[in-house]
Amino acid sequence: MSPTAKPAAKPAAPKAAKPKAAKPKLAIFGAASCGGCDIAIVNIHEHIVDVANAFDIVLWPTIMDGKYSDIEAMADGEITITLVSGSMRTDETIHLARLLRQKSQFVVAFGSCASEGCIPGLANLSSRKQILDTTFTTSSTDNPDDIRPIYEYQAPEGVLHLPQFEPVLRTLDQVVDVDYTIPGCPPESKQIWAALEAVVKALNGTGPLPPKGSVLGAGDSTVCDECARKRNVKHISEFVRIQQVASFDPEICLLEQGLPCNGPATRNGCGALCPAAGAPCIGCYGAAEGVVDYGARLMSAFASVVDATKPEEIDKVLDGIPDPVGQFYRFSLAGSLLRSGRAAWQNDGE
Amino acid sequence: MSAQAPLAPAPIEVAAPATSPAEAGLFEPVIIGFTCNWCSYRAADLAGTARTKYEPNVRLIRLMCSGRLDPTFVLKAFAEGADAVLVSGCHPGECHYIEQNYKALRRFQLLQRTIEALGIEPQRLQLVWASAAEGVRLANEINRVTDEVRALGPLNWPAGNIVDLDGADLDAAWEATGGDAGGPPATPGGANPQHAVEATR
Numbered sequence: 001m002s003p004t005a006k007p008a009a010k011p012a013a014p015k016a017a018k019p020k021a022a023k024p025k026l027a028i029f030g031a032a033s034c035g036g037c038d039i040a041i042v043n044i045h046e047h048i049v050d051v052a053n054a055f056d057i058v059l060w061p062t063i064m065d066g067k068y069s070d071i072e073a074m075a076d077g078e079i080t081i082t083l084v085s086g087s088m089r090t091d092e093t094i095h096l097a098r099l100l101r102q103k104s105q106f107v108v109a110f111g112s113c114a115s116e117g118c119i120p121g122l123a124n125l126s127s128r129k130q131i132l133d134t135t136f137t138t139s140s141t142d143n144p145d146d147i148r149p150i151y152e153y154q155a156p157e158g159v160l161h162l163p164q165f166e167p168v169l170r171t172l173d174q175v176v177d178v179d180y181t182i183p184g185c186p187p188e189s190k191q192i193w194a195a196l197e198a199v200v201k202a203l204n205g206t207g208p209l210p211p212k213g214s215v216l217g218a219g220d221s222t223v224c225d226e227c228a229r230k231r232n233v234k235h236i237s238e239f240v241r242i243q244q245v246a247s248f249d250p251e252i253c254l255l256e257q258g259l260p261c262n263g264p265a266t267r268n269g270c271g272a273l274c275p276a277a278g279a280p281c282i283g284c285y286g287a288a289e290g291v292v293d294y295g296a297r298l299m300s301a302f303a304s305v306v307d308a309t310k311p312e313e314i315d316k317v318l319d320g321i322p323d324p325v326g327q328f329y330r331f332s333l334a335g336s337l338l339r340s341g342r343a344a345w346q347n348d349g350e
Numbered sequence: 351m352s353a354q355a356p357l358a359p360a361p362i363e364v365a366a367p368a369t370s371p372a373e374a375g376l377f378e379p380v381i382i383g384f385t386c387n388w389c390s391y392r393a394a395d396l397a398g399t400a401r402t403k404y405e406p407n408v409r410l411i412r413l414m415c416s417g418r419l420d421p422t423f424v425l426k427a428f429a430e431g432a433d434a435v436l437v438s439g440c441h442p443g444e445c446h447y448i449e450q451n452y453k454a455l456r457r458f459q460l461l462q463r464t465i466e467a468l469g470i471e472p473q474r475l476q477l478v479w480a481s482a483a484e485g486v487r488l489a490n491e492i493n494r495v496t497d498e499v500r501a502l503g504p505l506n507w508p509a510g511n512i513v514d515l516d517g518a519d520l521d522a523a524w525e526a527t528g529g530d531a532g533g534p535p536a537t538p539g540g541a542n543p544q545h546a547v548e549a550t551r
Contacts, residue, residue, distance in 0.1 A: 125467075125468070292422050292426070293421075293422045293425055293426075295421075295425075295464065296420060296421035296422040296424075296425050297420075297421075297422070299421045299457060299460045299461060299464060300420055300421050300422075300457060302460065303421075303453060303456035303457040303459075303460045304453050304456070304457075306456050308456070309442065309449075309452045309455070311455065311459065314455065314456050314459050315459060318456075318459060318460055318463060321460075321463075323467070324460065324463045324464040324467055325464060325467045325468060328464060336425070337422070337425040337426055337428075337429040338425055338428060338429055338468055338507065339429075340468075341467070341468045341469045342468065342469025342470065343469055345508050346469075
């Protein structure tokens with residue numbers, strides 16, 4: 001969650017960085033995110049000290065104080081690296097993403113939200129009105145007077161603004177130019193350090209600079225490639241949900257056992273943790289190398305292995321996937337080819 | 351073009367055509383048709399040599415097999431302005447590659463479920479089997495699909511232009527919020543000297 005409104009103008013501490021000459025500046029900004037990415041960064045344990053040694057952290061709202069006005073006062077490109085760890089949900093986050101883009105040499109889409117929309121991206125199946133209705137009226141919220149957010153409020157001291165919902169949630173690269181992507185929900189901590197280290201080395205001149213658009217901190221294959229489970233048959237006659245079956249064979253591919261496992265389309269780099277623990281891959285590392293649309297690749301993979309040739313039989317098997325968008329686009333709807341459901345972009349229901 | 355048939359007692363004033371292009375019969379859908387090399391593309395070929403007329407709304411793309419149809423193609427067609435997608439291949443059991451058209455069938459059924467959940471009418475994705483001898487059948491099916499899509503109206507999926515939704519012009523918003531004196535970065539890549547100007551995607 002981003003801190004509240006933009007402070008007006010308070011040039012307070014832009015010279016805290018001055019004494020030491022050339023420490024590169026690092027900004028970490030969580031837009032519409034859960035904070036899990038920040039926790040994953042802290043989870044690099046003692047390497048966090050290395051990060052603090054290598055960088056002058058100018059903004060990290062989750063962890064430390066930092067003023068947007070300080071960023072606004074910086075010269076263009078003054079920040080070396082900015083990690084953006086959330087999706088673009090409000091006009092405020094879009095504004096800050098553009099501000100940080102302007103002030104940064106490298107902008108990294110950090111984590112699934114920034115790179116492909118992640119779970120918040122599933123809000124693109126609903127219009128703003130539907131989302132607000134669910135939040136303020138139809139759920140368990142006790143709101144008898146139906147109080148709704150007011151985006152502009154005339155207080156005695158002046159006009160106050162609340163960040164306003166955009167009709168659709170966007171990924172970072174739909175808003176600003178992105179140099180690198182670190183996938184994952186959240187990225188694995190050891191991968192975070194590997195990625196940061198690569199950039200630090202490049203800045204020191206002791207390593208190559210990854211080409212623009214690179215995916216850092218992940219592999220270039222699929223989760224299946226990292227998964228230790230055995231694959232034998234190529235046909236499945238039904239899809240089951242994990243709670244429907246008492247136990248699964250610990251050795252054999254989960255997809256073969258009928259669990260819709262997203263491994264075939266998902267980028268590796270996590271170490272195939274979920275299938276190793278007996279849970280299907282849900283696809284948090286995003287699309288594998290070369291995949292244009294994550295869900296399309298997964299649909300292709302699933303449909304290929306369904307063991308049925310008659311339309312009715314196929315339908316029966318496919319009934320085992322009751323929520324196709326949730327299955328195929330759980331993490332990637334906002335970054336997919338279609339980007340949203342019709343309800344969001346038509347902004348209907350009003 | 352018998353679109354001006356009176357639907358209701360006509361108003362007195364001679365109104366300028368208040369009907370939308372679709373109502374006036376002017377909406378011509380764009381349909382992307384994927385055909386397989388061995389059956390349906392040849393059916394279309396046969397329709398042509400036999401002078402069988404069919405609607406020009408379909409743009410046929412030849413694949414070696416309907417099993418080559420990656421769902422990405424379908425989604426990309428919708429995202430980039432197609433009103434419908436027609437998939438066609440050899441009849442079940444007659445695939446040149448033995449059983450790949452069954453894969454096409456399964457992908458088609460799965461795709462229909464997914465696009466429906468996203469709010470695209472499932473009739474915008476259709477599957478037609480046509481053997482190399484069925485030029486007339488394919489022509490009829492193309493006409494049928496075109497009529498159905500014409501009745502549905504344009505899809506206008508805004509994926510590429512989603513930034514303009516609701517007048518949410520990002521540059522204008524940037525200026526309006528005060529932004530930064532210098533405005534948005536002039537070039538993609540911002541102030542990064544290491545990277546040449548190139549689009550990410």
